[in-house]
Amino acid sequence: MDRPANRSFAGSERAFVRPPPRAGMDEYARDTKVEWREWGTTPFEDAADAGKPVLLALTVPWSAECRAMDRRTFGEPRIAANINDGFIPLRVDADRNPRVRERYTMGGFPSTVFLTPDGEVITGATFLGPDGFRGILDSVRESWDAQGAAAGSIPRQLQDESPPAGELRSRIEEHMIEQLLGAFDDEFGGWGTDVKFPLPRTVEFALVRARDQATRTLEAIRTHLLDTYDGGFFRYSTERNWGNPRREKLLDENAALVRAFAHGYRYTGTEAYRDAAQRTVDYLTTTLWADEAFAASQAGSDEYYRLEPSEREGTVPPNVDETVFADRNGLAIDALLWVAAYTDDERAQQYASRARDAVCDTLVDDGEVAHYDGPDSETGLLLDQAQLLQGLTTSWQVLGEPGPAEAVADWTIENRQQDSGAFRDGPASGAGLCSRSLHPLDATVELADALVDLAALTGEDRYRNAAVAAVESFAGAAERMGVEVAGYASVAARLQQPQTLTVGTEAGTDLHRAALRMADHETTVVPDPDGDGTARLLDGDAIVAEGTTPAELEAALTGEN
Structure with missing residues (x-):
């Protein structure tokens, strides 16, 4: 077995990430004929000077649709010439630039977004073939010629300075239980009657409140989304019966499912759940292992994954993005340590400890967490702070090794929590709409959950107080929340009891x-x-x-x- 070196939380000089030559631009830009520019204030200033709109392409390295749009659309010479002449084209790797992603995604990747020179949104779409792209180009030109900058608008989630606040009440948990019962698919398992997402945090909420729903969903996920040959979980299924899965494998989604299956095993003793968790640990510690920590993702390929196991042996597997992201590694550390806690899995514990040490050595500076190891990486992003903190508090619970948990929490509270109690996703600066406040619910839940643990581990009420303020900052919207954010109700319940x-x-x-x-x-x-x-x-x-x-x-x- 590959055993970890005896390392501390600080002092390593070894870099373990190989970022692309241009941090804001993914390596596939060369497959197009567009004269892409990197994200920043200068392109928006140039757009204003030239009187042109901005074309923003948000891509991710694991998406087959991104590669297809590069070849078919952005690689078409006449389309590229129209873009280069009439727009200021920007290209952003959404995984490396979460704040741009959260403000401009059209709900999937690729996202093609047309902006004013102030960064406001004119229109946008996900995948566009050549004909669809020509149509949207014509539409944007018409809007721009007729209205200019007035054609843009600010997305609703960026219009308010603070989310709707309220009181922490038992009704929050009760409402979510009602949502579980109303949205559960009795025929196929899971929640909803269309596309099926695994929703691991919802599974965890249900394990102690609607266990039959949780176990039936775990069975469906294990049966339909687990790659029984190469390992790892696919992202989601496009059909109600869990058929036709999307084949990408992302570290954060796999880690969350490892934890859900581990907790499922803890409650039921079902060996199949333990098996699914440990097989996915094997995948994470081999295919998604990048020297000292966990790699970000593996691309999807229907052609590859439809092959029989014997045929896969002679075929190059889909590409792995070896970038080490702090947030995703935090989730993996957390998940593997719970597997180790429940099963005495030595391999899971060793690799979790290795990743924890490497991330803390390389990406943490006095509590401020860098998104990845690169000169243009943003630091202090809420999700990085929150999910790494979750991994560190679990390390404290399972191994008695807290690392810089308190430093990470203290920095986050001091620099990201606003007077309203809400947490901002990053600094109040940046190009386009990045200077506008965004208060992400998912990241807030992750942080509050970790702060609940930290308060118990340290005996410091200030961590619990920060968690209460964060949860109450969204409580006014609790009655409108669906099963997708069951984690909010879970942390609300933990704070009340x-x-x-x-x-x-x-x-x-x-x-x-x-x-x-x-x-x-x-x-x-x-x-x-x-x-x-x-x-x-x-x-x-x-x-x-x-x-x-x-x-x-x-x-x-x-x-x-």
């Missing part, structure tokens, strides 16, 4: 390992090497169960004498 399982031993003892296996997955496990050797379950401040041996603890937690 915090449960902590303190273990008065160092991490790794039999008592600590038993506590990790027995605790509800929404309970924080706190190893205390200076403790008295007793494990205690606290509901708020009240001790509700305790034991000094694994057997005593199990009897106390289950109510057996």
Whole structure:
């Protein structure tokens, strides 16, 4: 087995990422005939000077549609000439530039967006073949000639300075349970009656509130989205019965599913769930392993994945983007450590520790997290801060090794939390609409969840207070939330009924390992090497169960004498 070196959280000088020569531009730009420019303020200034609109192409390295549009549309000489003459063309790798992605995506990739020189949106679309692209070019020209900059508008999510705030109430959890019941597909599993996304955070919410829904969905995901030959989970299915999956494999989505299956195994003891989690760990630690941490993604290819296993042997597999992103690695660290906690999987623990050390050594500076290792990488993005913090708090719970968890949390609260309690996704600066506030719900949930754990691990109420303020900053919209954001209701419930399982031993003892296996997955496990050797379950401040041996603890937690 490939064993990790004995490394600390700081001091490494080794870079493990090979970013493209032009950080804002993906390597496939050369397949087109468009004279692309990189994201920044200068192209928008040039557009204003020239009186031209901006054409923004958002691409990702794992999308077959992006490659097809490069060849068929942007590679067509007459279309490229029209773009070069009449627009200021920008090309952005959306994975490396999350703030641009979140403000301008059209709901999928590629996203082709036409902007005013102020960065406002005229119109946009996802994949466009040559004919469709010519049509939208003509439409944009007409709008621009008739209205100029007035043709643009600011997307709704960027128009308000703060999300709708409210109070933290038990109704938030009740509403989400109602949503589960109303949206569940009784025939095929999962939620919704059209495209089927695996929704791992929703599965986790359901595991303790609607377990039959959770297990039926895990079965559907395992049956239809798990690549049983090469390993890893496909992204989602385009059909209600989980058929015709999209074949891309992204690190963050795979990590989230590893954690969901691990928690599923913890509650049910179903070996198939353990198997799915561990097989995906094997995929992450081989195909998606990039020297010292986890690679970002593997491209999808229907042609490749429709081959029989024996035929795949002689075929080059889809490309892997070896960029190491902080946010995605945070999720992978978190997931692999829960697999290790539930199964004693040594490989999962070793690779999680290696990735944690490498990311902290290379991407963390006094609590500020870089998105990836490159000169043009943004730093301090909310999702990077939040998901890496989640990995670090899990490292503290499982291994007793917190790393820079408090530094990351302190930097995030000081620099990203606003007076309203809401967290901003990044700095209040940048080209186009990047200077406008965006308060992402998903990243806020991830951060609040990690802060709940950190408050229990440190005994510091300020972390819990920051989490409460963040969750309440969205509470006014809670009644409009659907199952896709069940994680919001989960963290709201944790804040209202915090449960902590303190273990008065160092991490790794039999008592600590038993506590990790027995605790509800929404309970924080706190190893205390200076403790008295007793494990205690606290509901708020009240001790509700305790034991000094694994057997005593199990009897106390289950109510057996």
